[in-house]
Amino acid sequence: MAGLVTTFGAGAMTNAIGEIRDVDFLFVTGSNTTEAHPIIAMEMKRAVRRGATLVVADPRRIWLTGIADRHLQLHPGTDVWLLNAMAHTILEEGLTDKEFIAEHTEGFDALRRSLADYPAEAAEAVTGVPAEDIRWAARRYATTDKAGIYYTLGITEHTHGTDNVHALANLVLMTGHLGRPSTGLNPLRGQNNVQGANDAGASPIFLPGYQRADDPEVIARYERSWGVSLPTEPGLNLNEMMKEVGGRIRGLFVMGEDIVLSEPNVSRLEEGLNRIEFLVLQDIFLNETARYADVILPAAAFAEKEGTFTNSERRVQRVRRAVPPPGQARPDWQILLDLAARCGARWPLDTPAAIYAELVRDTPRFAGLSHERLEAEGGLQWPCPDPGHPGTPFLHEGGLLRGKGLFTPVPYRPSKELADEAYPLVLSTGRTLFHYNAATQTRREPGLHQKQPCAFVQIHPSDAGARGIAAGDTIEVSTRRGRIRATAELTREVKRGCIWMPLHFAEARANLLTNDAGDAVTGTAEYKVCAARVQRVPEVGEGRPPAAGPAR
Amino acid sequence: MTGALRIDGQELPIEAGDTVLSVAARAGIEIPTLCHDPRLGAAGACRSCLVEVAGEPRLSAACTRKAQEGMVVDTQCERVERHRRNLLALYLADHPAARPLSGSSELFDMADRVGAPRDWGRLESRRDQRVDPNHYVHFDAERCILCARCVRYCDEVEAVNAIALAGRGPETTIATADQRSLLDTSCELCGGCIDTCPTGAMSEKVQLLRGAVEDARLEKVRTTCGYCGVGCQVDLNVDRRAGEGGRVVKVTSPEPGSTVNDGNLCVKGRFAYDFLDHEDRLTTPLVRDAGGVLREVSWDEALDRAAEGLLAVKRRHDAHALGFVSSSRCTMEENYLVQKLARAAFGTNNCHQCAAT
Numbered sequence: 001m002a003g004l005v006t007t008f009g010a011g012a013m014t015n016a017i018g019e020i021r022d023v024d025f026l027f028v029t030g031s032n033t034t035e036a037h038p039i040i041a042m043e044m045k046r047a048v049r050r051g052a053t054l055v056v057a058d059p060r061r062i063w064l065t066g067i068a069d070r071h072l073q074l075h076p077g078t079d080v081w082l083l084n085a086m087a088h089t090i091l092e093e094g095l096t097d098k099e100f101i102a103e104h105t106e107g108f109d110a111l112r113r114s115l116a117d118y119p120a121e122a123a124e125a126v127t128g129v130p131a132e133d134i135r136w137a138a139r140r141y142a143t144t145d146k147a148g149i150y151y152t153l154g155i156t157e158h159t160h161g162t163d164n165v166h167a168l169a170n171l172v173l174m175t176g177h178l179g180r181p182s183t184g185l186n187p188l189r190g191q192n193n194v195q196g197a198n199d200a201g202a203s204p205i206f207l208p209g210y211q212r213a214d215d216p217e218v219i220a221r222y223e224r225s226w227g228v229s230l231p232t233e234p235g236l237n238l239n240e241m242m243k244e245v246g247g248r249i250r251g252l253f254v255m256g257e258d259i260v261l262s263e264p265n266v267s268r269l270e271e272g273l274n275r276i277e278f279l280v281l282q283d284i285f286l287n288e289t290a291r292y293a294d295v296i297l298p299a300a301a302f303a304e305k306e307g308t309f310t311n312s313e314r315r316v317q318r319v320r321r322a323v324p325p326p327g328q329a330r331p332d333w334q335i336l337l338d339l340a341a342r343c344g345a346r347w348p349l350d351t352p353a354a355i356y357a358e359l360v361r362d363t364p365r366f367a368g369l370s371h372e373r374l375e376a377e378g379g380l381q382w383p384c385p386d387p388g389h390p391g392t393p394f395l396h397e398g399g400l401l402r403g404k405g406l407f408t409p410v411p412y413r414p415s416k417e418l419a420d421e422a423y424p425l426v427l428s429t430g431r432t433l434f435h436y437n438a439a440t441q442t443r444r445e446p447g448l449h450q451k452q453p454c455a456f457v458q459i460h461p462s463d464a465g466a467r468g469i470a471a472g473d474t475i476e477v478s479t480r481r482g483r484i485r486a487t488a489e490l491t492r493e494v495k496r497g498c499i500w501m502p503l504h505f506a507e508a509r510a511n512l513l514t515n516d517a518g519d520a521v522t523g524t525a526e527y528k529v530c531a532a533r534v535q536r537v538p539e540v541g542e543g544r545p546p547a548a549g550p551a552r
Numbered sequence: 553m554t555g556a557l558r559i560d561g562q563e564l565p566i567e568a569g570d571t572v573l574s575v576a577a578r579a580g581i582e583i584p585t586l587c588h589d590p591r592l593g594a595a596g597a598c599r600s601c602l603v604e605v606a607g608e609p610r611l612s613a614a615c616t617r618k619a620q621e622g623m624v625v626d627t628q629c630e631r632v633e634r635h636r637r638n639l640l641a642l643y644l645a646d647h648p649a650a651r652p653l654s655g656s657s658e659l660f661d662m663a664d665r666v667g668a669p670r671d672w673g674r675l676e677s678r679r680d681q682r683v684d685p686n687h688y689v690h691f692d693a694e695r696c697i698l699c700a701r702c703v704r705y706c707d708e709v710e711a712v713n714a715i716a717l718a719g720r721g722p723e724t725t726i727a728t729a730d731q732r733s734l735l736d737t738s739c740e741l742c743g744g745c746i747d748t749c750p751t752g753a754m755s756e757k758v759q760l761l762r763g764a765v766e767d768a769r770l771e772k773v774r775t776t777c778g779y780c781g782v783g784c785q786v787d788l789n790v791d792r793r794a795g796e797g798g799r800v801v802k803v804t805s806p807e808p809g810s811t812v813n814d815g816n817l818c819v820k821g822r823f824a825y826d827f828l829d830h831e832d833r834l835t836t837p838l839v840r841d842a843g844g845v846l847r848e849v850s851w852d853e854a855l856d857r858a859a860e861g862l863l864a865v866k867r868r869h870d871a872h873a874l875g876f877v878s879s880s881r882c883t884m885e886e887n888y889l890v891q892k893l894a895r896a897a898f899g900t901n902n903c904h905q906c907a908a909t
Contacts, residue, residue, distance in 0.1 A: 213901050237904050245875070249874070254877040294861055295837070303828055309783060313812070332882050342856060433820075444826060444827045445826050
């Protein structure tokens with residue numbers, strides 16, 4: 001998100017989801033779209049069926065690779081090398097959009113110089129992707145008019161996540177693939193309202209609408225609007241906050257997240273939580289974090305309250321109450337207003353519509369939106385600066401929101417923790433189709449449980465064979481931070497030397513294993529790459545007692 | 553525009569790619585269809601959309617017939633009406649007599665509309681009737697009219713090809729490869745087969761297990777799905793007589809073409825709503841007592857405790873000793889309030905939503 005704000009001037013999908021069906025070249029990277037965004041994947045399938053070219057760059061042989069023209073199966077964490085090599089090819093073969101570069105961008109010379117070190121042939125050794133495939137993909141991308149890039153957390157969940165985004169943005173800018181329908185750069189958001197939470201200013205560096213929290217003019221405006229003086233010190237991002245829990249952070253308010261299941265290197269976080277002075281949790285289920293909470297406030301689920309979510313394509317849509325919350329549970333917004341009042345802040349807000357009206361009042365990009373309009377017209381895509389504005393399906397028409405698109409040279413930096421002798425495998429984590437995040441909702445759904453009942457680890461048959469592991473065996477996965485047990489799934493979906501596991505299972509918490517090293521800009525942790533080893537856990541009675549590990 | 557044709561006396565413009573059916577639909581002329589779904593290619597399988605084209609000896613399927621300049625089409629003449637009555641009567645003769653308990657009943661609705669006779673006897677079924685162990689999709693072969701909307705959806709939209717037409721003649725049915733359970737196929741349990749089925753042959757198993765509530769009794773509440781970031785619009789089907797104040801008993805998609813999801817949903821969006829009234833839901837505020845045990849308290853007590861606790865941390869240290877974790881699962885309005893709480897009420901920018909990238 002931060003990467004796109006810097007380079008383009010807006011951190012969101014540049015295009016509408018409905019435009020995907022008309023794309024002629026799709027570059028999908030770091031996105032297992034059929035599992036994480038099934039409905040967007042349907043649009044991609046439709047485009048391919050119509051004849052679009054699909055290139056997937058992903059360490060795993062995900063479903064989409066089955067219908068792709070090429071699969072660039074890069075080694076985890078070598079994205080920058082791959083993308084720079086594509087840019088190198090485009091430059092070398094004279095396929096840049098010179099007019100667009102001259103008119104709409106800045107910093108191209110610096111990029112040009114930086115790319116000299118990244119020829120496709122050299123990329124092959126680092127990324128494992130044949131140079132010819134890299135060149136082919138780069139050519140097709142540069143020479144197809146309607147070309148769209150789609151990415152998700154496989155791009156951002158790295159210590160070089162922002163670099164990855166910059167490298168993608170460079171490809172877009174050098175080929176002028178921006179400001180038109182079905183043509184752009186599209187981060188697919190993992191949660192229903194990731195976009196909206198960012199838009200609303202739940203960020204240590206941005207007030208609502210991506211207005212910088214350290215900009216004196218912005219601060220002054222909000223101080224007038226809210227009638228209080230505001231902090232000028234930049235806040236800690238989530239990654240920093242979690243590392244400081246028990247240190248600089250002595251009190252936490254947590255709404256709608258299970259930090260103990262979702263944050264990386266969770267053993268360290270739990271040590272911190274043991275030292276914390278006060279923790280308020282607001283949620284719909286008792287989750288793992290609840291063990292550390294002093295106060296737990298029961299909240300309403302999405303079907304039990306009014307409000308709005310903003311989806312990946314910047315479309316603000318209504319959330320409506322269908323049923324009452326159970327027992328005494330209450331909508332989060334009501335709880336927050338009551339809590340604020342008890343903390344001395346009495347705000348004259350009494351409905352989600354009123355809260356939304358206050359939100360848009362000080363944010364030019366959303367100023368034309370209101371619950372009333374959404375009710376009358378359905379979802380609307382920002383920017384929507386005034387009440388007569390129809391919304392914006394695709395961004396940057398006639399020029400970038402930032403003014404000029406900024407090229408950012410990105411030198412390749414390896415992931416923080418690479419495979420070595422002690423931990424010879426690379427572990428990546430992610431989502432599956434049948435569960436969702438901490439799975440407090442989906443694991444209570446019998447049909448999903450039936451389809452995917454327990455934690456599993458994907459391992460290549462040859463890596464498994466070398467360790468005497470058969471399909472269905474219980475194996476122990478360990479990293480420098482912790483170990484867990486799960487069932488072995490032997491599959492060529494993962495490369496040799498790589499393993500993959502889902503994050504959903506509380507009894508086999510992937511985040512006991514993951515590295516909490518964060519991206520320098522966003523703090524997003526390196527969930528996608530850490531060094532690991534696996535071993536088969538002998539059955540009880542098979543000679544020696546099972547190795548000690550966390551209870552299942 | 554590439555010319556014009558006449559349907560039922562109206563002169564109507566033709567656009568590129570038009571069929572007789574699409575021209576008629578634009579003009580609001582209703583031609584009955586069973587195997588048609590705007591998300592799928594035309595199949596011409598069910599024969600219910602046959603119309604008369606002037607000068608042609610045989611009726612023509614409106615869904616597959618390309619619209620041509622100068623064509624004169626009649627959708628209401630006695631010959632067409634008679635065809636529809638006969639066709640529906642034949643379908644019903646090879647069909648259970650009662651409407652389906654759950655799922656679509658387009659077939660019966662259409663039979664009623666065209667006044668199809670119900671006394672044409674009943675064919676003995678020779679179709680395989682096995683029950684699949686999966687939790688969501690129920691297939692009743694007796695109700696299948698082999699229009700293959702489910703099969704085509706599974707191929708053309710979901711693209712997993714988990715089901716296919718299988719067998720021959722009167723034994724033709726919808727099946728998986730080797731009669732495997734859907735759970736052991738490429739099926740992603742999206743339920744699109746149920747959504748597209750016009751006869752209730754594909755239906756939600758959960759409805760059958762729990763006792764289906766007739767659609768007329770359900771109130772649909774349009775909202776935005778709470779799982780991933782696609783923002784699918786869903787209709788929560790609420791039974792107001794169940795639970796305290798109502799219960800969500802089914803989730804359906806708005807019409808194809810009307811919202812971002814184009815009539816589609818995934819397995820979570822369509823089926824994973826049971827958590828709403830799960831017994832594990834938090835229903836009472838809880839406060840940890842001196843002994844470390846969580847006990848139930850009133851809202852007043854819980855909110856007082858929460859406010860005091862946070863303010864005390866600020867007093868003992870400073871505002872920056874507090875951290876606020878907001879949620880990408882909650883609404884815009886709620887995220888706005890959390891950051892305002894952190895900044896305006898406590899004086900710190902230590903506020904971040906959980907899905908920070």
